[in-house]
Amino acid sequence: MSQALIFDMDGTLFQTDKILEISLDDTFNHLRSLDHWEGVTPIDTYREIMGVPLPIVWETLLPNHSIELREQTDSYFLKRLVTNIKNGKGALYPNVKEVFSCLKKNNISIYIASNGLTAYLKAIVEYYELNIWLTETYSIEQIESLNKSDLVRSIIDKHGITSGAVVGDRLSDIKAAKENGLVSIGCNFDFARKDELSQAAVVIDDLLEIESIIPTLTTFPVNELLLNNIGGK
Template sequence: MDGTLFQTNKILEISLEDTFNHLRSLNKWDTVTPIDKYRQIMGVPLPKVWETLLPYHSIEEREQTDAYFLERLIENIRDGKGALYPNVKEIFTFIKEHNCSIYIASNGLSQYLKTIVYYYNLDNWVTETFSIQQIDSLNKSDLVRSILDKYEITNGAVVGDRLSDINAAKANGLVAIGCNFDFAKDDELSQADLVIDDLNELKTILPKLKVHN
């Protein structure tokens, strides 16, 4: 979802600023908002995010911060401050017309994902959306495996912008398609089977892969 379908950067900074302003009001933060550090680790599960951004805070404080951040993200999505990447609905329509199923596997939390899916009507194309919360290991490779098992998928591709997506594809015998979008890193993309700069490029790639699931 983040950095591949949804332009998280449009709501990330304002939501993070809201959150750290909240921490400042509680006298639990007294320096600048660590937006750059967050951008560097974008894509990891949120518990690991707060371990990184709030290393000296208690687990309880991190959990409270996480809950507040989620509230701000959801509110900003509902206010229309976010956006899908160009051609998301167009490529989804193309994929469905070619008898392929679409699943979202994300490190985002369930409520956050549901808000995006609902706001942009992604259920018109997406069979099911899966959150890392559904997997005890918080490992995207395991999350993708659970999708393959549930839907008895034998071949397909994982399209994503971060190493966790590429690793999830390779660990499960799928094609790894890297997205050279906002949060992508060259050293991570170099490990993908293919790299795209626009989702519309999938129109020529997927038929060649003979992906049916």
């Protein structure tokens, strides 16, 4: 039996909010300098759609701009995100490394499945030295459909995962768990929404709560009623 926890990155492991506004401001200042944008940076709109793949982000934030300009903006934004990460302006959520260490001690493999791009995820993993615990990190750009459920399915198939959970803060993470026969653990963190979290098997307010869930992951399929009692959803 192969057990695993598959984590989202933004709003789950990494406090994206700490670098989001400054990176988006950098990007829209760049657009203003090129006369491609007027007005304030649409940070509130971005917060509303946080968690979707970046192509959809730019379709939403720049609906009247060309695909070429959106792609250029995406590239510039990614560079700003990576620079801000490497400059130490971001942060992990509390207890990430403690939970990772506990999972490894219990022989549970750890993966990341994120809507973030590969270079962005690599910058976070390297800066915070997460590879000590991670088996592998996956970006949505590795899946043609840009669908989180498909990304999780590819991880399950490649590594022969038979039980475990998907840990994340948004509905795409919860669906990815349910559609692949894994437990859905919803993180009640910065970008989470109550209506989405209500669909998770477990809702946690601190990553340390995962440690109490570990014993239930030894069976497949998992008893979600038991998990609800543990998570206090």
